[in-house]
Amino acid sequence: MDSMTFVLFGATGDLAKRKIYPALFNLFLDQKLPKSFSVIGVGRNNCTDAEFQAKVKDSLYTFSRHLLNDVSKKQEFVKLFHYCQLDVTDPEGYHKLLKLTVKHEEEQKIAENRMFYLSVAPQFFDVIALNIKRSGLGTTNGWKRLIIEKPFGHDVSSAQALNEKLSRTFEEEEIFRIDHYLGKPMVQNLEAFVLANPLLKAIWNNQFISNVQITASETVGVENRAEYYDHTGAIRDMVQNHLLQLLMMTAMRIPEKKSSYDIRNGKREVMESIRPLTKEDAQAQIVRGQYLSGEIKGQPVVSYSEETGVQAQSKNDTFIAARVWIDHPYWKGVPFYIRTGKRMQEKITKIVVEFRNSSDLDSVEIENTKPNLLTISIFPNEGVSLQLNSKSLMSGKIEPINVHFSASQRDLPEAYERLLLDALSGDPTFFAHWEEVESSWKWIEPILEAFEEDFVPLHHYTSGSMGPDAAQQLLDEWGHRWW
Ligand SMILES: NC(=O)C1=CN([C@@H]2O[C@H](COP(=O)(O)OP(=O)(O)OC[C@H]3O[C@@H](n4cnc5c(N)ncnc54)[C@H](OP(=O)(O)O)[C@@H]3O)[C@@H](O)[C@H]2O)C=CC1
Numbered sequence: 001m002d003s004m005t006f007v008l009f010g011a012t013g014d015l016a017k018r019k020i021y022p023a024l025f026n027l028f029l030d031q032k033l034p035k036s037f038s039v040i041g042v043g044r045n046n047c048t049d050a051e052f053q054a055k056v057k058d059s060l061y062t063f064s065r066h067l068l069n070d071v072s073k074k075q076e077f078v079k080l081f082h083y084c085q086l087d088v089t090d091p092e093g094y095h096k097l098l099k100l101t102v103k104h105e106e107e108q109k110i111a112e113n114r115m116f117y118l119s120v121a122p123q124f125f126d127v128i129a130l131n132i133k134r135s136g137l138g139t140t141n142g143w144k145r146l147i148i149e150k151p152f153g154h155d156v157s158s159a160q161a162l163n164e165k166l167s168r169t170f171e172e173e174e175i176f177r178i179d180h181y182l183g184k185p186m187v188q189n190l191e192a193f194v195l196a197n198p199l200l201k202a203i204w205n206n207q208f209i210s211n212v213q214i215t216a217s218e219t220v221g222v223e224n225r226a227e228y229y230d231h232t233g234a235i236r237d238m239v240q241n242h243l244l245q246l247l248m249m250t251a252m253r254i255p256e257k258k259s260s261y262d263i264r265n266g267k268r269e270v271m272e273s274i275r276p277l278t279k280e281d282a283q284a285q286i287v288r289g290q291y292l293s294g295e296i297k298g299q300p301v302v303s304y305s306e307e308t309g310v311q312a313q314s315k316n317d318t319f320i321a322a323r324v325w326i327d328h329p330y331w332k333g334v335p336f337y338i339r340t341g342k343r344m345q346e347k348i349t350k351i352v353v354e355f356r357n358s359s360d361l362d363s364v365e366i367e368n369t370k371p372n373l374l375t376i377s378i379f380p381n382e383g384v385s386l387q388l389n390s391k392s393l394m395s396g397k398i399e400p401i402n403v404h405f406s407a408s409q410r411d412l413p414e415a416y417e418r419l420l421l422d423a424l425s426g427d428p429t430f431f432a433h434w435e436e437v438e439s440s441w442k443w444i445e446p447i448l449e450a451f452e453e454d455f456v457p458l459h460h461y462t463s464g465s466m467g468p469d470a471a472q473q474l475l476d477e478w479g480h481r482w483w
């Protein structure tokens with residue numbers, strides 16, 4: 001891997017502390033960082049290198065996957081960190097940052113390979129990119145890359161405007177848009193799982209699959225993020241990015257010789273084949289909900305409207321279920337159901353593929369037969385299970401049996417660890433490409449309008465449930481049920 005300087009905007013923030021430093025540390029311990037690597041953290045507050053390094057070290061105690069037994073390793077790691085005080089809106093400040101970056105490159109005799117990570121609020125994304133260009137930070141004799149956090153826009157036009165501004169400094173191949181769901185091991189495994197199993201590959205189409213269900217339920221409420229969440233909702237926070245990415249990864253068709261381009265292309269093809277919705281369609285295909293008070297794991301919790309920071313009479317969605325159709329010969333007639341919500345019964349992330357029933361049995365056997373279900377678990381366990389039918393050796397009746405594989409989460413690298421390693425190596429496979437982002441916003445936009453105009457009723461659901469009844473009816477209409 002090339003030597004580089006890692007410039008982190010938002011170095012004193014929550015994401016840096018909880019995800020970025022622990023991920024870098026774990027890569028360091030696993031000897032996956034380049035030989036010459038330094039981090040320049042950028043923040044507004046005054047802070048010495050030593051104070052900054054102490055903050056980084058603190059974050060490792062709480063959030064690192066690997067334990068911190070080796071004191072010298074820890075010290076060696078934090079010595080990679082330097083701090084630059086800078087208000088990102090002040091163009092003058094970037095000259096100081098450039099000087100510091102060049103100083104490190106010269107000291108270490110490395111090429112000007114610069115990784116810029118924007119872990120700041122989205123209103124700063126474009127101004128930072130512009131200042132990187134204007135200050136000369138973006139002009140290098142090596143390479144430059146940009147890692148950018150969500151949210152990427154608020155609707156089609158804001159996403160397009162942001163992309164246009166970023167593209168004045170960075171080429172598309174230099175931009176790594178993080179969607180942390182793409183860093184989850186079972187999500188990264190999806191395409192290989194289908195391709196490497198001729199058994200699955202042969203039946204991964206509408207001839208054998210009845211429907212696909214993608215669930216990302218959470219038990220947490222809005223937490224302390226009402227300012228962001230109350231004008232974002234589950235539709236923008238989870239559906240536009242994470243759930244559509246899971247759908248693309250499940251439905252894509254890729255050639256056997258796969259490259260990062262093939263995967264992006266496969267995903268783009270799915271996204272562009274999703275049947276567009278009108279505002280009227282949204283009424284029939286989308287369920288939106290908001291949580292009421294209730295109990296989560298035996299503890300009482302308040303309703304969304306009572307949460308601190310939520311506007312009075314907010315109609316914000318904390319739950320979404322949708323029936324999505326993919327107009328592609330492989331998927332014609334197969335509904336893809338997605339659902340996500342806060343304050344639900346359990347935290348689960350999974351993809352369930354329900355297969356069509358066999359017609360080669362007599363009527364009694366058919367009655368006893370359960371559908372074959374392939375469950376790809378992403379959380380709490382990473383694993384796969386397959387429900388099959390088998391004749392009981394005791395009763396002679398057909399009964400479901402389960403084949404199950406589950407990996408322990410503790411030993412697996414975190415999503416951020418995997419994604420950072422990919423970005424450091426320049427591998428774009430598991431990042432969101434602009435074309436996917438743009439077409440996902442285009443699909444979402446009529447839904448946003450339908451919500452604005454109250455075309456889609458807002459259903460309330462009790463905290464601790466699996467969402468409003470209307471989400472069940474969405475499947476009942478097609479003779480399906482949530483698994
Ligand atoms: N936290 C999370 O779990 C997740 C966050 N994200 C995204 O990551 C990004 C960062 O989020 P998060 O870490 O939570 O945010 P925080 O509010 O915790 O941190 C923001 C950071 O930005 C810095 N900052 C703010 N204004 C300026 C400025 N004018 N000049 C220089 N630095 C500034 C702050 O520095 P200082 O305090 O020193 O001024 C701080 O380091 C956001 O885009 C968010 O949407 C995405 C997924 C999850």
Ligand SMILES: O=C1O[C@H](COP(=O)(O)O)[C@@H](O)[C@H](O)[C@H]1O
Pocket residue numbers: 180216218237238349
């Ligand atoms: O991006 C986000 O994701 C989290 C859920 O992520 P997970 O990895 O815990 O499933 C969600 O809570 C948050 O609202 C959203 O911004």
